[in-house]
Amino acid sequence: MTEITFTLSRDPYGKLLMSTADGQVIEGVAPVRAFPIQSPDEGISLVRGDGKEVAWIEHVNDLPAASRALLVEELEGREFMPEISRVKSVSSFATPCTWDVATDRGDTQFVLKGEEDIRRIGAASLLIADNHGIQFLIRDMFTIDKHTRKILDRFL
Incomplete structure (x- = not known):
């Protein structure tokens, strides 16, 4: 466990503040994940508005509970x-086409403009961008249901 020498809080406007052990307060810090898909809870940088890193967090669990809750809320x-859990159907196997999917945030539909909007991330993950630029994640295409896998295979 890495020793954390700062705390996180919010200012009256809801901006994230970082208070260091020596009393310095840095306003408007933002958390940025180093590996948002493969290791979302590890390697988080706190950066100022100008992009300069002011702190590094090895693991989210290294933070005290109150700061951890604020960090997770901000992220x-x-x-x-x-995250797509199932592809229910696609309107066509030619692009552009409409995908009807179940996600961790509810069922939705989106338009896939082209096959180039499906990107492999690592060995098993996929990022699918819709026509509005929203990124959908398939965490592990090898453990997803058979129907979804067949549809994905047609586009990959």
Whole structure:
């Protein structure tokens, strides 16, 4: 466990503040994940508005509970990446086409403009960008249901 020498809080406007052990307060820090897909709870940088790193967090669990809750809340507010659990149907195997999917945030439909909007991340993960730029994640294409796997194989 890495020793954490700062705490996180919010200012009256909801911006994240970092208070160091020596009393310095850095306003408007933002968390950035180093590996958002493969290791989302490890390697988180806190950066100022100008992009300069002010702290490094080895693992989310290294933080005290109150700071950890604020960090997770801030990350969830900044990152919107629904995880696809099942592809129900596609309108066509030619692009553009409409995908009807079940995600961890509910069922939705999106338009896939082209096959190039499906990117492999590591050995088993996929990122699918819709026509509005929203990124959908398939964490492990090898453990997803057979129907979804058949559809994915047609596009890969």
